[in-house]
Amino acid sequence: MTAKPPLFQFDNSYARELPGFYVAWEGAKVPAPELVLLNRPLAEDLGLDANQLETAEGAAIFTGAEKPAGASPLAQVYAGHQFGGFSPQLGDGRAILIGEVIDSKGRRCDIHLKGSGPTPFSRGGDGKAVVGPVLREYILGEAMHALGIPTTRALAAATTGETVFREGPKPGAVLTRVAASHLRVGTFQFFAARGETGKLCQLADYAIARHDPDLAEAENKYLTLYSRVVERQASLIANWMLVGFIHGVMNTDNTTISGETIDYGPCAFMEAYDPETVFSSIDTGGRYAYGRQPMMAQWNLARLAETLLALIEPDDVDRAVDRVTGELKRFPELYQGFWLEGMRAKLGLATREDGDLELIETLLAAMRRQKVDYTLLFRRLANVTSGPAESARTLFQESGPFDSWLEDWRARLAKEGCAPEEIGKRMNLCNPVYIPRNHKVEEALGAAETGDYEPVKKLLTVLAAPFEERPGLEDYAMPAPDDFGAYRTYCGT
Numbered sequence: 001m002t003a004k005p006p007l008f009q010f011d012n013s014y015a016r017e018l019p020g021f022y023v024a025w026e027g028a029k030v031p032a033p034e035l036v037l038l039n040r041p042l043a044e045d046l047g048l049d050a051n052q053l054e055t056a057e058g059a060a061i062f063t064g065a066e067k068p069a070g071a072s073p074l075a076q077v078y079a080g081h082q083f084g085g086f087s088p089q090l091g092d093g094r095a096i097l098i099g100e101v102i103d104s105k106g107r108r109c110d111i112h113l114k115g116s117g118p119t120p121f122s123r124g125g126d127g128k129a130v131v132g133p134v135l136r137e138y139i140l141g142e143a144m145h146a147l148g149i150p151t152t153r154a155l156a157a158a159t160t161g162e163t164v165f166r167e168g169p170k171p172g173a174v175l176t177r178v179a180a181s182h183l184r185v186g187t188f189q190f191f192a193a194r195g196e197t198g199k200l201c202q203l204a205d206y207a208i209a210r211h212d213p214d215l216a217e218a219e220n221k222y223l224t225l226y227s228r229v230v231e232r233q234a235s236l237i238a239n240w241m242l243v244g245f246i247h248g249v250m251n252t253d254n255t256t257i258s259g260e261t262i263d264y265g266p267c268a269f270m271e272a273y274d275p276e277t278v279f280s281s282i283d284t285g286g287r288y289a290y291g292r293q294p295m296m297a298q299w300n301l302a303r304l305a306e307t308l309l310a311l312i313e314p315d316d317v318d319r320a321v322d323r324v325t326g327e328l329k330r331f332p333e334l335y336q337g338f339w340l341e342g343m344r345a346k347l348g349l350a351t352r353e354d355g356d357l358e359l360i361e362t363l364l365a366a367m368r369r370q371k372v373d374y375t376l377l378f379r380r381l382a383n384v385t386s387g388p389a390e391s392a393r394t395l396f397q398e399s400g401p402f403d404s405w406l407e408d409w410r411a412r413l414a415k416e417g418c419a420p421e422e423i424g425k426r427m428n429l430c431n432p433v434y435i436p437r438n439h440k441v442e443e444a445l446g447a448a449e450t451g452d453y454e455p456v457k458k459l460l461t462v463l464a465a466p467f468e469e470r471p472g473l474e475d476y477a478m479p480a481p482d483d484f485g486a487y488r489t490y491c492g493t
Helices: 013-017 040-045 056-063 131-146 185-193 197-211 221-243 290-312 317-328 330-346 356-370 374-384 400-416 420-428 438-448 454-463
Strands: 022-024 034-038 074-076 080-082 085-087 095-102 108-114 153-165 169-179
Touching: 013 022, 013 074, 013 095, 013 197, 034 056, 034 454, 040 153, 056 153, 056 169, 080 185, 131 153, 131 169, 131 438, 131 454, 185 197, 185 290, 197 221, 197 290, 221 290, 221 317, 221 330, 290 317, 290 330, 317 330, 330 356, 330 420, 356 400, 374 420, 400 420, 438 454
Parallel strands: none
Antiparallel strands: 022 074, 034 153, 074 095, 080 085, 095 108, 108 169, 153 169
């Protein structure tokens, strides 16, 4: 009888190369594992057999109840600044990395379970997750991926058959997350805070091998690694801002070395444009408000810089500070460049003019004053390039400022030397019609808590093609109704 091939072809470099950076750990046993969502296209990209995964064995693996062949499950250790306060030891308090696979494009990917039970880093928590936050991360991560924004992704969501208490009884669940890696600014902070320079060097070398292998023989590879992370984060945050995404908890342990979005807790997409928008129930001071995200990313990168000083210039800390400061100071200009190019594209501008920034800022100021829906306006502007402006104008309570801006924008478009219809098509390729509207997300999550996953599946289908307007989905493109009220999101622990 031929032996059944393993579900995963693991190659576990983190477990193999970084002893002392984790605790070997397995998920908790659960009474009734059940697979409720499987990301079949992602499974195929990872070289996995989706049919094999949609079995009782797959459900047990996706809840952490069963260790798959070849796995080296572990809980990673890291530290982090959380809302500005430093915690010297955090770590995977409700998650385990079960292993790494090489995908169809030769990229190494972590397979990670979130909500799989307590670990030595749980800090008194139960290590569990519930259906709502698990599916929120699934929905938001897949939406970001479809929007072209670097992100961790969801491979599967499974329920455990347990009741977990979070402001009342909730069905327990586990998310299987895929990432380029789970290396964080906080991972570096953990070893730097302990003065473990040898391990810090080992970690930096591992990060280079995994994310920037061309730097292995670079003259000052640690400084260049830092420069790359600065660039990746500048691009990532610009992409967040361009679609109105608010992470909600931009702590250093949620800032990746890979430049991926990670940990979709109290996150949401802004509707009415306002830089002060906050959705997180715990962000009472607005530290991570929409408009502060670039500033906070730079702050987090400064914390990473501090950890690398001893590697960059071991014998001259002042020179090390000067060198990393020079790289850190590039962040605002890098971010502004990425953001400005993205905003030009949203407005149909393929060329550059000196007045473009003023044109953009004038529109945003008018939108803020009149609480105009961010996503809806940019999508409707594409129609204005070759038709009447009424669909966009109706979003403003008082149309005078918009009409004045519209005249300037049309004059600017005339310099493009391109047919208006072509400009509109170009705009529709970067201005989504569908985002995870908060009321639709809550509607789907509410149904899932009762065992009805169809609204989640429908929402995922809509969000998988965010730039393609489809008949019958008009409700998914509209902001929340007035009676939805003020929106608040919560951490999923």
